[in-house]
Amino acid sequence: MLEDVRTDLRGLRREFHRCPEPGWREFRTTGRIVDELERIGVDEIAVGRECLATDARMAVPDEEALEPWLERAREAGVGEEILEKTAGGHTGVVAVLERGEGPSVGLRVDMDATAIRESADPGHRPADEGFRSEHEGYMHACGHDAHVAMGIGTLEAVKRTDFEGTFTVFFQPAEEISGGGKAMAEGGYLDGVEYLFAVHLGLDHPTGAIVAGVQKPLAMAHITVTFEGASAHAGKAPNEGANAMQAVATAIQNAYAIPRHADGMTRVNVGSIHGGTASNVIAEEITLECEVRGETTALMEYTRTELERVLYAAAEMHDCDVTPRVISESPSVDSDPALRDLVGEVARTTQCIHEVVETAEFGASEDATYLMERVQDDGGLASYVLVGTDHPTNHQTPTFDVDEESLEIGVGVLTEAILECGHRRL
Amino acid sequence: MLEDVRTDLRGLRREFHRCPEPGWREFRTTGRIVDELERIGVDEIAVGRECLATDARMAVPDEEALEPWLERAREAGVGEEILEKTAGGHTGVVAVLERGEGPSVGLRVDMDATAIRESADPGHRPADEGFRSEHEGYMHACGHDAHVAMGIGTLEAVKRTDFEGTFTVFFQPAEEISGGGKAMAEGGYLDGVEYLFAVHLGLDHPTGAIVAGVQKPLAMAHITVTFEGASAHAGKAPNEGANAMQAVATAIQNAYAIPRHADGMTRVNVGSIHGGTASNVIAEEITLECEVRGETTALMEYTRTELERVLYAAAEMHDCDVTPRVISESPSVDSDPALRDLVGEVARTTQCIHEVVETAEFGASEDATYLMERVQDDGGLASYVLVGTDHPTNHQTPTFDVDEESLEIGVGVLTEAILECGHRRL
Amino acid sequence: MLEDVRTDLRGLRREFHRCPEPGWREFRTTGRIVDELERIGVDEIAVGRECLATDARMAVPDEEALEPWLERAREAGVGEEILEKTAGGHTGVVAVLERGEGPSVGLRVDMDATAIRESADPGHRPADEGFRSEHEGYMHACGHDAHVAMGIGTLEAVKRTDFEGTFTVFFQPAEEISGGGKAMAEGGYLDGVEYLFAVHLGLDHPTGAIVAGVQKPLAMAHITVTFEGASAHAGKAPNEGANAMQAVATAIQNAYAIPRHADGMTRVNVGSIHGGTASNVIAEEITLECEVRGETTALMEYTRTELERVLYAAAEMHDCDVTPRVISESPSVDSDPALRDLVGEVARTTQCIHEVVETAEFGASEDATYLMERVQDDGGLASYVLVGTDHPTNHQTPTFDVDEESLEIGVGVLTEAILECGHRRL
């Protein structure tokens, strides 16, 4: 079925790999996706603002952080029309294929990179073969370059079949910072989608393996917390300040000690801390970056509520104010068994697939869950599919890479699954 | 001047030493003091309820703790009238000598013992000479036995002089637990007192030394704190309880970290802790015994206020309730320089006194300060006098003892100072 | 098959219910079990010391705590021979039925009560029908009275069948305090056992339900921790002590904050705390009762290792010594699927059983795991079987009771499973 597909999956993946862009700054990536969509020919292309609910975006950087990336995209030849639609942190694309009567099927892929400096060492294939990151300090270290290529490839493949219905591909921005899922879920194009697939490569599954539908992605919230007290001279007037340092120490100790929950796994972390001015001054302002997670959305919310109680009480104890702000979050949503089974059956007959795993725990967070939740709330089915790939080192490390053979496998199994949705009407 | 005094100071002190009674339980001591007062002959004797403001008493033990001591006093021959007046924790005596026109002068001595088991080792004179404590587990380890003897002796000595005016001796109960000072200060007999002396033996000053007036006794509050949470099974439902153990740990850590104060010395301590039921149950109730102190009353109150904020916030952080109850307290009051100077001058001419120290810091707390504060508030003068005594080991140890030669020295210098008040009218 | 059994299961259970005895103090219970075994007739009875590895006992109370229970048993008519064998905390019985060639099958039941005051309210059947606890303050609140009755009943039932092989019943003491399992596992009579069943009533499964084999009992360790510092006067010399109170607060805060583990559930609790003497003294000695648990033995040990690091560092920080002593512990052991399947199949054909659950998580700790582990280590199979019973309130509450209909069900399914072991030789 893939024989007619003209998309150069490997070349396309390498091109995206060379130009990694972090969340809400995927201006160039957006432009290149649009180019490919126009090449293939689809019925509708919605770019940036056209496919996002602006107010539902989270973790959007400020203009100063966005601007250089927009400028770089402009210099790389991205057209003004695209830049206008995506400016101010509105990256992302939705492509729609209308093929008559039939089910509405969706595929969601993500497209952002992370702030990791890619290895230049020999033995790291992108370095050896000339497609190492050209945006120094940033890298596609989680395979989203490959996800974009697979999204484009699957679109072309579906187009070349006798699929009847509507097929929509969601190129979602800002997954790494859990910023884009909600905005795309509420952007309008998900309405009416009856079957939704999300896809991820690797995660310790080898080339030739498929996980038909993952479960238990962790619900997550990333929270920035600022304590504000009052400074004073630590030698002359230690009693006059309101010591943010003491408030913060109390908060951290008690945050990690939030009771474990009978219903399942929770997590809490204070990952960074910055504040105070000098050794002889009572600290006035300190900022923490925190996160809470849970095996279910309820467990995450339990942990968040407890964290907030800890924060407010610690501030009060030291006469400080505290402001926790949720930067981004995502719920926990399981794959539907029925759609998972469909993927499993299709995978068992797909070329090059040696191992089909019914389900696996995700073990991390993903904001594709916003899209899955919305489809399920409207009565549809969703499954988060893992396509195995041999990766030499862990995700999010400077020597991460994927086995490009898995690109065709992914396009193959997704295309078959999408077609099967039409045949079966679960 | 003391040649006519018939009080056997040493014998009397040894008799009191043999029968130590703790705070609010000095039933037998009260009875014996009354005997001596009747022997000497005074114009008014007020016993127990008659000389105390009942509601101002602090740290009164419950009836169960009082009863055995009352019974023991009854068996020792204390009369029913005395027992009636002192029952329920109303120990103490005030004796008044009316000697015509002249100033109203007061002397305050304390009379309670502490819960220390007295040494029975050879070399400890009370053991060697047969006047070791007969109330096993209790001991006059701070010299209050000697204070009572000096109070009685001074009363007789003053009576035998040409003193003109009113002289009142306050035999105050429950000093060790800061329980009796306030009640005696408000009991009525302090009204109109223009000059007040309080006296203490030793405190590292040798026989023959006098400190004319101490300063900076520490203001103090003893606070009992109970945290109440909710228990739950620590294995099956760790999230369901409200963990008093975590609240308490947070409170203790932050209590000791209450900021030092620019204006002077503060102290905070959590001295005992008891609560919880079993290793596998979230602790529901825990009780702490705490104290705060300060070089001034304001500094003690600063520390108490901060402690309370810590306690309430720690409870709130862990969804618990907390109840701090002030068991007893005492202010910080300095000796008046004018009265201190009078004592110093008198001391310089008193037999057997080799060293006169103008003032010294007290370094601990004392509820005589309630009486001193009231006299000062009414325009009078007060001085807290130390009478040196060679003591073999520290106060509040099982081998504490006093040099009985200091009893006469104390009576001598106090009597002269009292007479001088009449002569001078400061 | 049960028609010939003469054991009055309900009467026996009620008799044990009336006389609850806590761990290592089941002198009377031991005596009564021996009476029944003699009535039924078995090939070997091992009592107390005869069936326990003395040094492997844990959480044995001191003589003072044991003595009154021994005396009470003596007064209730337990023979001197039994008392001699069980004195000093050596309760428990093993009964062996030798029936020729065939497999060696074991059944373990526990026999101790808990320190809960049983409800006397109307509506609580033991109160209404006259078999409420006669040992005020103690109660069979976890159904071990019924377990003992089922153990005796099953023994008689098996005897009356054509069972060929060896059948051993382990009446294990001190389960509630995790004290007896290890000693009985190493007592000799478990050697050679090829199939071991342990049994528990209820745990939220209704009458008529059977769980064929539970998994994931929590590994557990109960640890008593004593901090020793040095006392000092909190007002005069706050810097001179070594403050056990501060060490303990630091330890507690960090104990609850031991990192959650990627591999699964852990628990930590500090359940009780006692120490210090007075508000004005730096605390010298404080004792904590702690526990750690884990979904696997490795997870429990991870948590224990981390707890110990926290304890030692907290002590060092405040110049104190710390001594953690493991009072008792138990591993996590899963039921073998093969034996679990056998129970499931048997249960499906057993009268009065409406629901057969293959497996369930245990959610708490159990020291039957010591016996199960030993059997498995020797190549045998073990399954921990739950026999449903309608219980009006939760285990370990004053109004706990069992539905006595479940006694026959339990004896029935266990007897069938034991016979089946002989038939099948898994």
Next chain:
Amino acid sequence: MLEDVRTDLRGLRREFHRCPEPGWREFRTTGRIVDELERIGVDEIAVGRECLATDARMAVPDEEALEPWLERAREAGVGEEILEKTAGGHTGVVAVLERGEGPSVGLRVDMDATAIRESADPGHRPADEGFRSEHEGYMHACGHDAHVAMGIGTLEAVKRTDFEGTFTVFFQPAEEISGGGKAMAEGGYLDGVEYLFAVHLGLDHPTGAIVAGVQKPLAMAHITVTFEGASAHAGKAPNEGANAMQAVATAIQNAYAIPRHADGMTRVNVGSIHGGTASNVIAEEITLECEVRGETTALMEYTRTELERVLYAAAEMHDCDVTPRVISESPSVDSDPALRDLVGEVARTTQCIHEVVETAEFGASEDATYLMERVQDDGGLASYVLVGTDHPTNHQTPTFDVDEESLEIGVGVLTEAILECGHRRL
């Protein structure tokens, strides 16, 4: 006596005020002082390296921080010879006047500015009258500009008298960061000094007041502490990291709770904190800026020792490493009563002085104490003199200013005191 002095004290002070330079970067200030010394004519001028013990310098900024200030001084016309001697953080000057037989007398003034942006508001005299800081972000907010002017003025005044002996003025760099005192004390020129004066303006004493010799400057140590743990993914592997965040929280809580000391005042502060990378990563490295102080050097060292114990134990508790580095420190040294009395007597007869205070507590730290300590250790006398000045707002605030009338007063009283040293030979 001052009538012949040609130094324009006010003009000079304003010139220094316009060009504030922070510690170890006083290149231009050094150059200008040398100009004035050459104008006046002295017997020896030692610059930078010539008057400092290089290895005893503390808190020296790195080359990158020094360079721009050196360059700015070069542009302002400071000669290459001076720049060479002071490069690399070797600012400061010593000037010696040899006047025959007689005592060796020293005067120490400091010369550095602080990182405060000076007010440009009307009403702030330096802004109104055109001598506001030209080094934006830096300011002479503690009067060291005036100290330098007084040092130069006093030198000229002494030269014009009949003073016999040796007079040395120490223009000490880097006082604000306690960096320069030790290096100048050990630089050689203090050897043989028998009488040393240090001087400071203001500190809440008004124009016309003199404090003859302060006592109890706080001993101080500024310590930078780095905790190093190991990072891990907070969601997937919370147990794998070594959490520097938890170590730091434990350290901070316990640092503030270091016991108060019986012997006097102590201080501890954690003033700034920076570390960690992201909300979802276990923090690997965190750095704290801390300080400890004490009323005596021993009390500061007690606090530092306790702080170090807290730090090491907190690190060990969380499997981290910790490195505390002392950035700078200074001892506590009291003024000698004899020299203090001399200043007092001289001041009473000095024009324009209305109030002479014998002594006052300093309440802060000062590294002039290194020079005072060395002189005292060699048998000499030292006094730290306060010259009152009306200052509109507190030291170290953007609107700080001095009353320039106090410049002449200061030069007057210092000159008289220096002469008197010769006359009296204490």
